[in-house]
Amino acid sequence: MVASNVSSSTTPPVLKPTPGPDAPMREQMEAYIRRMQQVIATNLEKLEPNGKKFQYDEWKRGETGGGGVSAVLQNGDTFEKAGVNISVVHGELPPAAIEKMRVNHKNMTANSDGKLPFFACGLSQVLHPTNPMCPTVHLNYRYFETMNQDGTPQAWWFGGGTDLTPSYLFEEDVIHFHNSLKDACDQHDPEYYPKFKKWCDEYFYLPHRNECRGVGGIFFDDLDNKDPQELFEFAQTCLNSFLPGYVPIIEKRMNQPFTKEQKWWQQIRRGRYVEFNLVHDRGTQFGLQTPGSRIESILMSLPLTAGWVYQHSPEEGSREQELLDVLKMPREWLP
């Protein structure tokens, strides 16, 4: 099974009508992420002073395995590289994958024919801004389902998260970002923000550097302990909170002056981003190992430029050291 391109255009694909709350969850989630891809891309384009546009590449996974749309804006003035991808794939889980997923989903069992059909869809996004005062941001919201022989859902769950990776620390920006995620969480469950904030700090951690990737956000996985419609609404609230949580930060920082040295520091931080994604990120590893994956979509998360300086060590009291201190010891940003 090989990924192949279907079309490429700066015009977003035409959307189907939004299904109602009685439609299967896979249809609801798919329609939602397809719409959100365009909402986010259109709003990010407004931040490009010279009219740079996203390129939408539609691709399919083999003949019958689904596919996706990658929307990428490269070499912009505001964004050096911005990728907003959706994928909607289905197929049959191999026994090893079933075994692994059963740890968190006891009700997963192969159908009587020994096979287990699955469906997965999600929106993944990484934005690498040009100005080192603007933070990189990543988010991913996804829905996974296995199906009984009659096509009804067997195991299912939501996963997702949004996290921020600045090169320079602006506390007010980090607080704004976390506040927006906490508001989203609190609308659904007061336990969500503290729990998912901690999970995020733990997940986006580079053991070999002994530092966090960034200043965190939220992260959750295998969420299936409430009504699916309720959890779908939670995922929507989180993803909908992205633009108001991030865009004001970019508007504030995108025209701030910076030095060549500060641009270099950003390159070094991006090197760490590459290290995390290639060495630790489970999604990237899974994608690289899965036949039929679209490698260009998986690796769009990597920055346009990055650097590795041997033995780089910021001066005590510098702004670069200030960032490192926070990465070594994750903070609670909200009271």
Add this chain to the structure above:
Amino acid sequence: MVASNVSSSTTPPVLKPTPGPDAPMREQMEAYIRRMQQVIATNLEKLEPNGKKFQYDEWKRGETGGGGVSAVLQNGDTFEKAGVNISVVHGELPPAAIEKMRVNHKNMTANSDGKLPFFACGLSQVLHPTNPMCPTVHLNYRYFETMNQDGTPQAWWFGGGTDLTPSYLFEEDVIHFHNSLKDACDQHDPEYYPKFKKWCDEYFYLPHRNECRGVGGIFFDDLDNKDPQELFEFAQTCLNSFLPGYVPIIEKRMNQPFTKEQKWWQQIRRGRYVEFNLVHDRGTQFGLQTPGSRIESILMSLPLTAGWVYQHSPEEGSREQELLDVLKMPREWLP
């Protein structure tokens, strides 16, 4: 166990007298790689027109685990980043490691106290030149030994290899490079070059890109099927062949003109180099997972600058495409 720095200087560490052929192999190999580090660094410094020097950092692994010397030249005119590292470490193998290594070394058994002391030393080198017409080169020669309770060698083996990663293909350079490795191999065994050339093509391969890292060279591991002194001589012949095999290529290409676009292509190729090292290279993975490793020495292999362009695809008939064709289908360079 934590790696800590002992000293840092542009003056190479003082060498001890070379032990004779009756000394234990670990002492002979250690002395040889310590000397070769300085021979290589001194000769590479001659390629720097403005007198840029290697920085020698001596480090130790805990109090009793050995250590190493990293020699790095950064931001040179000829070399953007050049690292020539040696490490000489020892300790005790955990049962999982013993089990894994026993696949190739049946005589490895824990001593009666359940432990298995080991010794490992090697020279590792990666050179990333500035000019995109100059190829990146990597080499590694190492000796590994486990010890009986009386301190005599139990299992032991040599491993190593040298391989070339150009951004632009100059056939005459690749042929010169392979010729020099074939000459080295042929002095010891006519079967070595074809066998180790193939092994190299297979090892330095990125499955997710469906391409080789570069134009190959030689690679071998677990070599213990001849007298150790004979294999030590083979490793020496290979490593000694490095300077005459590589330096003439740099001298020929280092002052060739290049465009901004060609520099960008080099960045993209370096991105692939990073992908290989972080996702696939067994040495890097092992180092990142080993407590007490010196991360800066392991990751000195990463280039000073690299890039990732979404959906980059060279034009048909271009020099960039010419390189890709070779990476997709490894060639026999010698008659």
